[in-house]
Amino acid sequence: MTDLPIKPLDTRKWEALALHEMHRFYTDYETHAVEGESKPRVIGAPFFYRNPAAETGILLIHGFMATPEEVREWADSLYSKGYTVYAPRLAGHGTSAMDLAGRTVADWMDSVDRGHAILKECCQKIVVAGFSTGAGLALAQALFKPEAFQSVISVSAPLKFKSLSTSGVEALDDWNRLCRTLGLKWLTKELVTNHADNPQINYLKCPIAGLVQVKALMKQVWKALPTLAIPALIIQGKGDPKVKDTSGPKLFARIGHSHTSYQEIPFHLHGIVRGPIAETVFQETLRFIVHHAQDESDYHQ
Numbered sequence: 001m002t003d004l005p006i007k008p009l010d011t012r013k014w015e016a017l018a019l020h021e022m023h024r025f026y027t028d029y030e031t032h033a034v035e036g037e038s039k040p041r042v043i044g045a046p047f048f049y050r051n052p053a054a055e056t057g058i059l060l061i062h063g064f065m066a067t068p069e070e071v072r073e074w075a076d077s078l079y080s081k082g083y084t085v086y087a088p089r090l091a092g093h094g095t096s097a098m099d100l101a102g103r104t105v106a107d108w109m110d111s112v113d114r115g116h117a118i119l120k121e122c123c124q125k126i127v128v129a130g131f132s133t134g135a136g137l138a139l140a141q142a143l144f145k146p147e148a149f150q151s152v153i154s155v156s157a158p159l160k161f162k163s164l165s166t167s168g169v170e171a172l173d174d175w176n177r178l179c180r181t182l183g184l185k186w187l188t189k190e191l192v193t194n195h196a197d198n199p200q201i202n203y204l205k206c207p208i209a210g211l212v213q214v215k216a217l218m219k220q221v222w223k224a225l226p227t228l229a230i231p232a233l234i235i236q237g238k239g240d241p242k243v244k245d246t247s248g249p250k251l252f253a254r255i256g257h258s259h260t261s262y263q264e265i266p267f268h269l270h271g272i273v274r275g276p277i278a279e280t281v282f283q284e285t286l287r288f289i290v291h292h293a294q295d296e297s298d299y300h301q
Contacts, residue, residue: 014121018048018086021114025089032099043069043201044094046115048086049079050122056150056293057084057123059115059141063132064158064214065194065203067094071131074273077282083289084123088115090134092210097191101207105217112137116148127289129153131273132243136217139251142232143224151231151292153285155273156240159218159247169211176208197271225251231259233288235272235281242270261288 025045029038038044044067058078062070068087075085090111092103112128119126128149130138135157142152176188189208196202232255236248252262263284267277 014050014118017114017118017121018046021046021088021118025094028091028095028099032095034096034098037204038096039067039094039201041094043067044089046087046089047072047075048118049075049084051079051082051084054082054084054123056125056127056289057086057119058289059112059119059126059128059138059149060085060087061112061115061128061130061134061137062087062090062093063130063134064210065093065097065100065196065206066132066134066198066201069201070198070271071134071273073275073278074129074131074282074285078286081286084119086115086119088112090137097203097205097207100203101190101209103210103213105213105220108133108137108213108217109140112141116141120148125150125293127151127153129155129285130157131155132158132270133214133217136214136221139221139225139228139232140217142230143221143228146229149230151233151289152228153233153235153288154248154251155235155281155285156237156243156270157218157221157234157247157251158214158243159222159251160244162240162242162244166211166215169208169215173208173212197269198274222251222254225254226256228255228257228260231261231288231292233261233263233285235263235265235284237270237272238264238266239268240270240272241268259292 046068060071062068068089071087078085088111091107092100126149128138128141135154138152139154142149179187191205194206234248234252265280
C-alpha cells in the first residue's frame, strides 16, 4: 500500500498567527502597563525560534507572575539542539499585576492554545513543557487534548505551596469581591508582596485572585491526572522555598503508567530554569524528548 503524502505545512499561516500574538501583547501592554511597575515590552513579549528543518516543536510555558523571558534560556538550549520553540505569553503577564488579577485559568489555557496553533502549522510533532504554573498548564493541555502532543514535561508544578498564607487566599478573594460589590474597595487587599527570584522579569506584587486561579488549575490537574495518556517527565526542585518538595513525587505517583519519569534537582530557589542550575534541567528534558521520540511508535502500539 502506497503511503499517503504528508500535507505541506502553510508557513504563511504560522507567520500570521505569531504576528497576531505579538500584536495582542502590544495592545495589552498599551492598555494595562503601569509606569514604574511594568517591565520593558521586550521582557513580556512572546517569542518564536523556528528551525525550518525541525520535525518537532516545543511549546514552552512560563510561570505565574513571570513572562516568556523566564524560559528563554531553556528555549535557547532546545533551539540549539535543532528544535522549533514557541513561548506564549499567558494572559495578564508582561503588563501589570492588576491586569493579571482579572485573568482566569481559561484565559491562560486560551493563550497556550493559540501557541499550540502556531506550532501546529510548522511542526509535525509537538511537546508541551512548562515551569511552575506553566507546568500545571502543560499538564492540563496534555490531559484535555492528548492527541495534540507527543509528550509533556512538568518542572516544579505547584501542587502544594509551602507558605501557610496561600491556604487562605480563597477566603480573602471572596472578601475582596464582596467589598467591591458593596462599594467598599478601600477594605480590599488585592495584592501582596512577591519575593521574586527574578525581579527583572517577575511582578513584585502578587494578585490574590491570581493565586486562587493557580490553585484551581492544580485541582483540575490533580483530579484528571490518572487519565494522562502520553509520556510525562516530572521534575521537582528539592529544597524549593515556594513549592512543597512532595508536589513532584505526588504528581508522578498519580499518573500511574510506565512511560512517566521523575527527576529531583536540589536547589535553594524556586527558579531552576535560569542560571547554572538550569543546565541540569535542560539535560534531563532533552534526554526525555529524544528518548520518547525514538520510542513513540512502541508506546502507541
